[in-house]
Amino acid sequence: MPDAKTVSQAVAKLYDTYPFPPEPILDEPPPGYNWRWNWIAAYNFCTGRKPDTSKIRILDAGCGSGVGTEYLVHLNPEATVTGVDISSGTLEVAQERCRRSGADRVMFHQMDLTAVDTHLGGEFEMINCVGVLHHLPDPIAGIQALAQKLAPGGIFHIFVYAELGRWEIQLMQEAIALLQGQQRGDYTDGVKVGREIFATLPENNPLVQREKERWSLENTRDQCFADMYVHPQEVDYNIRTLFELIDASGLEFVGFSNPGFWQLERLLGRASGLMARGEGLTERDRYRLIELLDPKNITHYEFFLTKPPLPRQDWSEDRTLLAAIPELHPCIDGWESKCLFDYNYQIVNLSDDEFTFMQKCAENGQTQQTIEELCPGEVLDLGMIRHLQQRQLIVLTS
Incomplete structure (x- = not known):
C-alpha cells in the first residue's frame, strides 16, 4: 500500500x-x-x-x-x-x-x-x-x-x-491497470490502453454500453477520460x-x-x-x-x-412573512418573462399573480421594503408567496 x-x-x-x-x-x-x-x-x-x-x-x-x-x-x-x-x-x-x-x-x-x-x-x-x-x-x-x-x-x-452508479468505472480502472502493469503511472499510456479496450470490446459489452450511454460525450476529451479511468487514487x-x-x-x-x-x-x-x-x-x-x-x-x-449554529428561518407565521423583505432569487434565467428557468435550470411557468408579485420583488432590491409595505392595501395570497420562496424563485430577509 x-x-x-x-x-x-x-x-x-x-x-x-x-x-x-x-x-x-x-x-x-x-x-x-x-x-x-x-x-x-x-x-x-x-x-x-x-x-x-x-x-x-x-x-x-x-x-x-x-x-x-x-x-x-x-x-x-x-x-x-x-x-x-x-x-x-x-x-x-x-x-x-x-x-x-x-x-x-x-x-x-x-x-x-x-x-x-x-x-x-x-x-x-x-x-x-x-x-x-x-x-x-x-x-x-x-x-x-x-x-x-x-x-x-x-x-x-x-x-x-x-x-453503486460507478461500478463500470471501477471495473475499467482495474482492467487498464492490469494491462499497464509496470507502466501504471504513465497516464498517457493509460488513456491509450483504455481507449483501445473500448474500441476492441464487442458492441453489446455492458462496459461499452454504459460508456456510450452515460460518459462518452465528456470522455471525448483525454483529460476527462484520464480523470475517470486512469486515476491513481479513488474512494x-x-x-x-x-x-x-x-x-x-x-x-x-x-x-x-x-x-x-x-x-x-x-x-x-x-x-x-x-x-x-x-x-x-x-x-x-x-x-x-x-x-x-x-x-x-x-x-x-x-x-x-x-458548523453550528446555522439559523433556519420558518415563514409559516403570517406576521413573520409580511415583515420579510422579498427579492428575486439571484439564480434565475429568462427574467423578465412568465416562462423562465429556475435556480436548477428547470422550466417554470408563472401565473399572472406570481409574475406581478415577482415584478415588485425585482424592483425591491434598492428600496428594501417589506412584503406588507410593497403591497399596501392589497389582499395578498400568502400561500402563493410561500410557494415562490419554497421554489426558490424569491429570497426573503427577516
Whole structure:
C-alpha cells in the first residue's frame, strides 16, 4: 500500500499531465450559473433566508483548473476567494483562466488539503470542495482539516463519488491497470490502453454500453477520460460510508443539494404499505433504501454541511412573512418573462399573480421594503408567496 505522500505525488502528476476540468478559457465571465457556488442561493437553500452579508471569504478546496473558482468570483462580487490545489500545472491554468475573465478577487496556493488548517489564516464562511475528497489518500484527514477552516454558521459544499452508479468505472480502472502493469503511472499510456479496450470490446459489452450511454460525450476529451479511468487514487462511497465521513468531520449535515431525488415517495409512492414501512426508518436508512432501489442514478453525492449554529428561518407565521423583505432569487434565467428557468435550470411557468408579485420583488432590491409595505392595501395570497420562496424563485430577509 503506497504511503500518503506517494499517492499525493501520483495525483499531482496526473493533473500536471491532464489539467482538469478542461473547459476552455474565455476572455469574459463564464456563462450561466451554478447556484451551489452562489453564496446567497446556497445560504438560502440551507436556511430558507437571505444571508445578512455577502462580504465573506470563500475557499475553493481542490480548485483544479479554476472552473469553479472563476464562477465563485463572478457569482459573489463582494466576496474574496482563495483557491488551493496540489498540482502546479492545474494552478497555472486556473490563474490564467481567472486573469483572462477578470476574476481578480482570488488568491491561489499550491498545497495538500490536509495542510489548509495550518497554512491558511482565518476562517471561511463558505467552503467549496467538488470532486476532491475521494482522491485523497486519507479523505477523513482532508475533511477534518477543512472543517477547522469553516466559520461558525458557515456552509461547506461537497461532491464525492458514489460506488453503486460507478461500478463500470471501477471495473475499467482495474482492467487498464492490469494491462499497464509496470507502466501504471504513465497516464498517457493509460488513456491509450483504455481507449483501445473500448474500441476492441464487442458492441453489446455492458462496459461499452454504459460508456456510450452515460460518459462518452465528456470522455471525448483525454483529460476527462484520464480523470475517470486512469486515476491513481479513488474512494467511492455508499450512504453508510458517506455518513461515516461526515460524522468524522464533526460538522452537521444540512442536506443533499438534490432533495427531490432523496424522497422515497418517488420510488414507492404507489404502495402505501411500503411507504408506511419506509417512513418508520431512520433518515439515513431511508437514504440507503433509495440508493439500493435506484443504484444506476447514484453516481455521486452532493450535499452541504455546516458548523453550528446555522439559523433556519420558518415563514409559516403570517406576521413573520409580511415583515420579510422579498427579492428575486439571484439564480434565475429568462427574467423578465412568465416562462423562465429556475435556480436548477428547470422550466417554470408563472401565473399572472406570481409574475406581478415577482415584478415588485425585482424592483425591491434598492428600496428594501417589506412584503406588507410593497403591497399596501392589497389582499395578498400568502400561500402563493410561500410557494415562490419554497421554489426558490424569491429570497426573503427577516
